[in-house]
Amino acid sequence: MSHQPLPPGATIGIVGGGQLGRMLALDAARLGFRVHVYCPDGGSPAFAVSAAHVQAAYEDEDALARFARDVDVVTYEFENVPSRTAEVLASHRPLFPGARALQVAQDRLEEKNFLRQLGLPLADFAAVDGRGDLSAAVQRLGRPSVLKTRRFGYDGKGQITLRDDVLLENALDAVNRQPSVLEAFVPFVREISVVAARGQDGAFAAYDVTENRHANHILNTSTVPANLSSEACVEAQAMARSIADALGYVGVIGVEMFVVEDGGRERLLINEIAPRVHNSGHWTQDGAETSQFEQHIRAVAGWPLGSTQRLARTQMTNLIGDDVSAWSSLAAEPGARLHLYGKAEARPGRKMGHVNRLLPGN
Amino acid sequence: MSHQPLPPGATIGIVGGGQLGRMLALDAARLGFRVHVYCPDGGSPAFAVSAAHVQAAYEDEDALARFARDVDVVTYEFENVPSRTAEVLASHRPLFPGARALQVAQDRLEEKNFLRQLGLPLADFAAVDGRGDLSAAVQRLGRPSVLKTRRFGYDGKGQITLRDDVLLENALDAVNRQPSVLEAFVPFVREISVVAARGQDGAFAAYDVTENRHANHILNTSTVPANLSSEACVEAQAMARSIADALGYVGVIGVEMFVVEDGGRERLLINEIAPRVHNSGHWTQDGAETSQFEQHIRAVAGWPLGSTQRLARTQMTNLIGDDVSAWSSLAAEPGARLHLYGKAEARPGRKMGHVNRLLPGN
Known part of the structure; x- marks a missing residue:
């Protein structure tokens, strides 16, 4: 990897056009960079403060390639960049943070296994792929415990706390029967x-x-x-x-x-x-x-x-x-x-x- | 004049696309405003950080009118906005600072008369419209003194210091024989x-x-x-x-x-x-x-x-x-x-x- 710094005037590509992309774009401009933003949503907040933007789907590989070739480096404002999207972008330009960070952060089970392998402290957990897993996991981790989808959860979406009155079937419904993780309840202060x-x-x-x-x-x-x-x-x-x-x-x-x-x-x-x-x-x-x-x-x-x-x-x-x-x-x-x-x-x-x-x- | 504040999401029009317009645009964005920039120069620094821009001459009254109608208020980043440009803009939308400020700041003689009428201290000065004026002015204000064009001077452009060895004809050449003002030399600390x-x-x-x-x-x-x-x-x-x-x-x-x-x-x-x-x-x-x-x-x-x-x-x-x-x-x-x-x-x-x-x- 080259450590040659990008000179002012270079173009930074940001994937995702929400407020984080917008505030990244504003500070990038202050340092003299140009910013291009890639986002499927019209009227994205970051579009209004960047030199150029591409409004296209994350699956549009032609648009991704054109976007990447127009910039000097690619970054993103959210962790749910699809892995194929990241792969296409990274084939054209350096992508930071790299693919491994996305992979770990996108999947709760992967993330927890990664942290555990590093020897870092986290609540006990169990993978849940269906009724049998959930039953065994609740047996081991007790109630209350928290069932969360492995992917695409944010701001409390895709999760349910299993208190004593929650039926396992209803918990599975609450996470749309997606691959999930049960986490031991953490009585945090x-x-x-x-x-x-x-x-x-x-x-x-x-x-x-x-x-x-x-x-x-x-x-x-x-x-x-x-x-x-x-x-x-x-x-x-x-x-x-x-x-x-x-x-x-x-x-x-x-x-x-x-x-x-x-x-x-x-x-x-x-x-x-x-x-x-x-x-x-x-x-x-x-x-x-x-x-x-x-x-x-x-x-x-x-x-x-x-x-x-x-x-x-x-x-x-x-x-x-x-x-x-x-x-x-x-x-x-x-x-x-x-x-x-x-x-x-x-x-x-x-x-x-x-x-x-x-x-x-x- | 209404004092109803513009809500976030409103659009601020900035005339002039240099670094001052760019930094205005960045801070306007932070407050939630949209920014449109008007500037004749392609690649203006402010274009890259604004939601929209118009690249057209300051004399293009159709373009000015379209620009003004798309925004909620108009401001500018430089004092040499032509008075007719300001007039066209102000006929469509509020223009701040107002026309009087532009008028005073664009013309050194007007500015000095304004300051003198307010009773504010400034160096002695004389209007110079030709050889006769200059000769009389130098007689009265002495040397060194400074001859400056009434209009369009900045960063030392359009001015010359009349030391003992400067011929009046050469001084007039230096200001392109434009309407000018001679200022008494100020030995400032x-x-x-x-x-x-x-x-x-x-x-x-x-x-x-x-x-x-x-x-x-x-x-x-x-x-x-x-x-x-x-x-x-x-x-x-x-x-x-x-x-x-x-x-x-x-x-x-x-x-x-x-x-x-x-x-x-x-x-x-x-x-x-x-x-x-x-x-x-x-x-x-x-x-x-x-x-x-x-x-x-x-x-x-x-x-x-x-x-x-x-x-x-x-x-x-x-x-x-x-x-x-x-x-x-x-x-x-x-x-x-x-x-x-x-x-x-x-x-x-x-x-x-x-x-x-x-x-x-x-």
Whole structure:
């Protein structure tokens, strides 16, 4: 792999045109890059801020090839890029993060086996391909436990918690009888994430650990620094580094973890890996020396990583659905840094924007 | 004039597609606006980061009308928008800053008369329309003095310093025998600027006064805070406010001033007004709560102005021409925030980017 950095004026191809692609495009432009976006959806938020875009299906191999040949490097904003899509793109131009990261992050079972092989802590789990598996898995892991599809789950979609009153048949229906994983229930006291980057030269830089609160399975706030011992923070960042190193990763990675109280000690369990910029890293736009979006562009362009130094205590709050109707009071709030995604319609559960607030203290 | 703020999703039209338009577009996008850019030049830096653009002459009234009808408000990135262009645009959509600001800023003589009528301090001057005027003006203002064209001067173009050895005929040639102004020479000890904004509601907010150093008549560095007494800073900001109020100004304005030592006291003389975001305000992108670009968009969109609070001592350095070839070492410099404009060719004197550095201390 060449470590020759891409010069300003080079073109970065981004697969996926949502808000993450949009914010990647904005920071890429600030560094002097051109951006092309590939997305099947008309009116994608990233289209409006990029030099060119291709609106075509992820299965359209001609369009993929044309897109790839027009850019110097390809990255993506979401982990569900089909493997054949990734293969076609990678046959023309360097693809970062690489195919292995996509493969691991797309399949919950693959991801858990990968983490277990690395010796990293995670909740016990069992593969579930049907009624027999589920019955045996529930026998072993007990209730409550959580049944999740292996693929395409996000924001609480494709999962069901098996409490005492849930029939196995109904649980299988809830995951559409897809290949799934049963996870032991984790009685966590809080959720945290590590957002970090690995460069083409293997350099690694993590941001301060972030504490995350969800509402209706969707991230609501991320606050940094997390309420977590410094030992646990160091451990969390080291786990993210093991993952990134093992994947030969290039770019920003998000690693979600649970914190469990274990006899007065904080124990960490990895929940999942996102091979991309991460919602819990949006605070870095205003609270860190280098935003996660710039950092990702630096990594995929072969530039040195930027400083992940935190500038202030920061809280990021997502604006979900109708939350965005508060824009005029947020615009008037001293110190609130407003980031809106240019989405036309505020559907329930849709991420419309976020606001970063710098908090007093360090 | 309506003070109803433009909602996110509205479209802001920017006339001029250079780096100022580009940085306006990037910050407008962050606030959820769509941006359309109008510029006659193909490959304009702002085109690559906007939802749509019109490449047409400033005299193409059909194109201007179509552009204006597609947007909700029109602003511009440079003061030399022809008055007829401004008139056509303003007949379709609100234009901010308004026609009066353009009129004053486009013509050095008009500008000086405006400032004098406001009772603001500036160097003595005389209108020069030919040999007779120049001879009388030099008689009165002495040598050295500076002959500048009334219109279209920037970065030292269209001006000549009349030292003892300059013949009047050669001076007139140097300004292409255009209508001009002779200015008394100002033995300044430093150059400063006030970058400030006025909202649609008349609110006014100034950034901390910036100290500017030029090289070859082009801005080289801006450092904030300026080396200037707090009394003089307050006076400088008050002068900017008088100007903005008198013009019924909406948007960000830059006011360049000279500092003269006068018996141990700092005296200020206004040099010129820029009715737009200003190169000496680029430090606000990393050193202030609200960047000048966001601030300008807030003003033209009828939003409340953001906080102009400075976050740190900051120095902005322009990357002119070949300076940009240092991009890879700048990318690796801890704490250097790099802003590149996506211009293809690094011609001598061309502004290719800038770098902001936060400095120790307050």
